[in-house]
Amino acid sequence: MPTTDDRVDDRTVRPGAGPHRVVIRFAGDSGDGMQLTGDRFTAEAAAFGNDLATFPSFPAEIRAPHGTLAGVSSFQLHFADHDILTPGDRPDVLVAMNPAALKANVGDLPAGGVLIVDTDEFTPRNLTKVGYDGDPLEDDSLASYTVHRVAMTALTTAALAPLGIGKKDAERSKNMFALGLLSWMYSRPTEGTERWLREKFAKRPEIAEANVVAFRTGHAYGETTESFAGPVAVAPAVLPDGTYRQVTGNTALAYGIVAAGQRFGLPVFLGSYPITPASDILHELARLKRFGVTTFQAEDEIAGIGSAIGAAYGGALGVTTTSGPGISLKSEALGLAVMIELPLLVIDVQRGGPSTGLPTKTEQSDLLQALFGRNGEAPVPVVAPSSPADAFDAALDAVRIAVTYRTPVLVLSDGAIANGSEPWRLPRAADLARTPVIFQTEPNGPDGEFLPYARDPATLARPWTVPGTPGLEHRVGGLEKADGTGNISYEPDNHERMVRLRQAKIDGIEVPDLEVDDPAGPDGGTADVLVLGWGSTYGPIGAAVRRLRREGLTVARAHLRHLNPLPANTEAVLERYRTVVVPEMNLGQLAFLLQGRFARPVTSVTKVAGMPFGAEELQELLRPHVSPSASDLIGVRR
Amino acid sequence: MSAIDLGMPILGGLDLVPTAEDVQKAKDFTSDQEVRWCPGCGDYAVLAAVRSFLPTLSIRRENTVFVSGIGCSSRFPYYLDTYGMHSIHGRAPAIATGLAVSRPDLSVFVVTGDGDALSIGGNHLIHALRRNVNMTILLFNNRIYGLTKGQYSPTSEIGTVTKSTPMGSLDHPFNPVSLALGAEATFVGRAMDSDRKGLTAVLEAAARHRGASLVEIYQDCPIFNDGSFDVLRRPDDSEARVIPLVAGRPITFGTDGRWCVVRRGFGLQVAVTADVAPDDVVVHDPANLELAFALSRLSDQALDHAVFGVLRQVQRPTYDDLARAQVQQAVDGGGGETDEDLLGLLHGKDTWTVRDGSVLPAAGAAGAGA
Numbered sequence A: 001m002p003t004t005d006d007r008v009d010d011r012t013v014r015p016g017a018g019p020h021r022v023v024i025r026f027a028g029d030s031g032d033g034m035q036l037t038g039d040r041f042t043a044e045a046a047a048f049g050n051d052l053a054t055f056p057s058f059p060a061e062i063r064a065p066h067g068t069l070a071g072v073s074s075f076q077l078h079f080a081d082h083d084i085l086t087p088g089d090r091p092d093v094l095v096a097m098n099p100a101a102l103k104a105n106v107g108d109l110p111a112g113g114v115l116i117v118d119t120d121e122f123t124p125r126n127l128t129k130v131g132y133d134g135d136p137l138e139d140d141s142l143a144s145y146t147v148h149r150v151a152m153t154a155l156t157t158a159a160l161a162p163l164g165i166g167k168k169d170a171e172r173s174k175n176m177f178a179l180g181l182l183s184w185m186y187s188r189p190t191e192g193t194e195r196w197l198r199e200k201f202a203k204r205p206e207i208a209e210a211n212v213v214a215f216r217t218g219h220a221y222g223e224t225t226e227s228f229a230g231p232v233a234v235a236p237a238v239l240p241d242g243t244y245r246q247v248t249g250n251t252a253l254a255y256g257i258v259a260a261g262q263r264f265g266l267p268v269f270l271g272s273y274p275i276t277p278a279s280d281i282l283h284e285l286a287r288l289k290r291f292g293v294t295t296f297q298a299e300d301e302i303a304g305i306g307s308a309i310g311a312a313y314g315g316a317l318g319v320t321t322t323s324g325p326g327i328s329l330k331s332e333a334l335g336l337a338v339m340i341e342l343p344l345l346v347i348d349v350q351r352g353g354p355s356t357g358l359p360t361k362t363e364q365s366d367l368l369q370a371l372f373g374r375n376g377e378a379p380v381p382v383v384a385p386s387s388p389a390d391a392f393d394a395a396l397d398a399v400r401i402a403v404t405y406r407t408p409v410l411v412l413s414d415g416a417i418a419n420g421s422e423p424w425r426l427p428r429a430a431d432l433a434r435t436p437v438i439f440q441t442e443p444n445g446p447d448g449e450f451l452p453y454a455r456d457p458a459t460l461a462r463p464w465t466v467p468g469t470p471g472l473e474h475r476v477g478g479l480e481k482a483d484g485t486g487n488i489s490y491e492p493d494n495h496e497r498m499v500r501l502r503q504a505k506i507d508g509i510e511v512p513d514l515e516v517d518d519p520a521g522p523d524g525g526t527a528d529v530l531v532l533g534w535g536s537t538y539g540p541i542g543a544a545v546r547r548l549r550r551e552g553l554t555v556a557r558a559h560l561r562h563l564n565p566l567p568a569n570t571e572a573v574l575e576r577y578r579t580v581v582v583p584e585m586n587l588g589q590l591a592f593l594l595q596g597r598f599a600r601p602v603t604s605v606t607k608v609a610g611m612p613f614g615a616e617e618l619q620e621l622l623r624p625h626v627s628p629s630a631s632d633l634i635g636v637r638r
Numbered sequence B: 001m002s003a004i005d006l007g008m009p010i011l012g013g014l015d016l017v018p019t020a021e022d023v024q025k026a027k028d029f030t031s032d033q034e035v036r037w038c039p040g041c042g043d044y045a046v047l048a049a050v051r052s053f054l055p056t057l058s059i060r061r062e063n064t065v066f067v068s069g070i071g072c073s074s075r076f077p078y079y080l081d082t083y084g085m086h087s088i089h090g091r092a093p094a095i096a097t098g099l100a101v102s103r104p105d106l107s108v109f110v111v112t113g114d115g116d117a118l119s120i121g122g123n124h125l126i127h128a129l130r131r132n133v134n135m136t137i138l139l140f141n142n143r144i145y146g147l148t149k150g151q152y153s154p155t156s157e158i159g160t161v162t163k164s165t166p167m168g169s170l171d172h173p174f175n176p177v178s179l180a181l182g183a184e185a186t187f188v189g190r191a192m193d194s195d196r197k198g199l200t201a202v203l204e205a206a207a208r209h210r211g212a213s214l215v216e217i218y219q220d221c222p223i224f225n226d227g228s229f230d231v232l233r234r235p236d237d238s239e240a241r242v243i244p245l246v247a248g249r250p251i252t253f254g255t256d257g258r259w260c261v262v263r264r265g266f267g268l269q270v271a272v273t274a275d276v277a278p279d280d281v282v283v284h285d286p287a288n289l290e291l292a293f294a295l296s297r298l299s300d301q302a303l304d305h306a307v308f309g310v311l312r313q314v315q316r317p318t319y320d321d322l323a324r325a326q327v328q329q330a331v332d333g334g335g336g337e338t339d340e341d342l343l344g345l346l347h348g349k350d351t352w353t354v355r356d357g358s359v360l361p362a363a364g365a366a367g368a369g370a
């Protein structure tokens, strides 16, 4: 909705009045509970009906050394009274629980921003640890910000003293103090958080009480201290009609898998080996056994996909989930799944690579591996969700392809989608209609024999016949199959035919046309420039394009959900534009693909910092390609 | 053993597999595919034994699945008219695990070689064994890589000269039976390809065992490792080497039980029966893990002695039974069958509704979506 956006996209913290949108970043030591604090504030915003987007960022180490820069964990939340697309570039409010958090994050705080610090942590020792010569709270280095110096640790422990709980537990509750303070500043509803705390710590009521008291103390502190101008309210966002909840990408994928199992009448079997940032899908599904879901924590990624293939052979919805290093290990087995033509769902939650790379950071650099990373001609459909909520639909769509065409399907999510969250318009019962898979139970050959590799003329899918079916005993395997019978065949002509058949089957998968949002007209064609993305760049591209349009520039955009096969109209869409710009979090993999496929130049704009594009950053990277003086290029270009 | 008591009854390996209505014969289990092993290959004898022992299990052919890896021996599934998958190198136990967990009504066999199971697939093998997944693993040990034309394998004796080890192999071999016992496999047996009777007995016991069964089959590869086990076949040599095990019986071997097995320190050794008190002869007890391991150590790479039969057989809940029971328990607890259940899950606890441009207070869970 570009028009809404034009109205409200300016920076907006106006004490006393209702801002349209606010970006808050909670930053602290990885032991300070910043992710939890952020999650709760997000839940409060969601309960209030704001649109929102979040960006958690944490170290790969579980507990990096206390108080160091390496140990800083942060959670950024963008909430608004209108539809927003990204977690926000720069915070309006930065909460820094210690000097390390301040040092690591203050650079992102724009002049005029609000800074809230826990002064108790600004000890000489902690300051030296992160290389501060003096105390930044005492010199004028923070002069351009509105700084609130709050003795959070002392205030929290004092408030908790009557409860008689240990010093450690008391200090640990200071994140709830911060949450209480922020909740007051932004007039958040508080009942939900109190209820949630009591549920979470139901087994340790004294800890629940301590957290609730800390939360209320923070809230009261805001109320009684003159120094805060507020509270302010961000009105609920008017999104399209429907019922909403907040969801992360990993949860949405897990739910999509459960929904797909129910839709197609298949028990879900997940074979998986833990790896960041994909493990939460395993965790989530492990709790959902009541839906007939089996989860198997395998000895490695190969066993993860192997067991899923075995389950698929037995008639289950076989699923395996992993991240980059794991997808490398699964390559050979994926090839087997291509050869034996059974449905299989393979989820790759991409992270920074190569090798172990950046486990907790995001990247889109597994695209070409997903498309081509197997020996032989081994085509695999690839589906990419564009946002956390979209991951639900992407999973359902991927399973549709897998069962309809009897093929493994790769879903390419990434770290930003996996851990980020946003409102999700919930599907309704009618959206989840059941269409159970029908297994082959009768011979299909002309002479009453069974041909395991006979194909459906429309989809080129082979029959799915499960063990236990009398009379249809047959063998499958990785050796080349004879067309029809599926027996081993080394015949040159047969191999030629089978390679082409497998390719034709994938090429023929029905995927929706690429939709173009071209402000110059419903059919497009008038704008000169198309910005084309895939996956989690959806939000940043949308936000950057809005900004450019607000400057009066005409720019079209489109986003690919299906990377293989590409929508049938892809080439026609590309032909309509003088310039096609492809922003990606890699070194230009989709751009490379498009140039190879369609033999036309594409402008690649890339970032590989382990962080998503910021809206403003991408706006600046796109501008030279969009504005009339396109020759005056800056940024990364190939 | 399990933290949660799921009230599992003790079952046999085939108890959940439907039984055949008609009497079946070896030829019913024979596929139309031409067998393509080298003449004289030990795999033929094993195939013949398997084809004739399968009907005696009285289970339905269509509920029998052979999953194999890669190697000469792994061609096995093609030659049986059951369901089968010739998969990828070393991974058959992993694939069979997924199949066994999702299909309790199948009898799942894994066919693998010494390279397939112990080199590239060593990890999957030990984990399938420790988890005790209901499957029967036939490990064809010819102490060589047959399919890739004769490189040494993880069971080749030190000093084995092959194309890849022209000056002799350097690495100490695995004893597959010791390895399986180390992984606490609940059924471990060994047999010789040419010993139809012994092989059939061990295979049948393995198939009827509920849990992961490992059967090591000494198999001759006349092309690349000819006569590797000949000392165990030739009557003159074998008499003093082959130690057959019978549960509950004193372990003696050779003509008239000339030799026997006695304790020595923490292990076992071979003695002349006449020289020891009858009570000192060890009685075979397949339930005793330490004994089974000590017996496995009597088999060394030089084949001075080799133990055959069932070394270990104990009952332990299988991973697949437990996994299914957990799912069943959760399903029985309710809340996962209907469309409303699914909508309830998707809605979670905190929702809000937008209608006609305004935000309504939190909606009730599933109802709102209907």
Ligand SMILES: Cc1ncc(C[n+]2csc(CCOP(=O)(O)OP(=O)(O)O)c2C)c(N)n1
Residues within 6 Å of the ligand: B070, B071, B072, B073, B074, B089, B112, B113, B114, B115, B116, B117, B140, B142, B144, B145, B146, B147, B148, B153
């Ligand atoms: C990933 C992979 N690596 C290597 C090979 C080549 N290869 C096929 S079979 C084999 C060894 C087989 O030895 P073994 O398991 O002992 O079986 P045998 O042929 O002796 O029965 C090798 C190395 C392969 N097929 N796949």
Ligand code: SF4
Residues within 6 Å of the ligand: B036, B037, B038, B040, B041, B042, B043, B072, B073, B142, B146, B147, B220, B221, B222, B223, B224
């Ligand atoms: S190479 Fe050896 S193991 Fe392979 S088929 Fe020939 S004889 Fe048998």
Ligand SMILES: [Mg+2]
Residues within 6 Å of the ligand: B071, B113, B114, B115, B140, B141, B142, B143, B144, B145, B146, B153
């Ligand atoms: Mg071998």
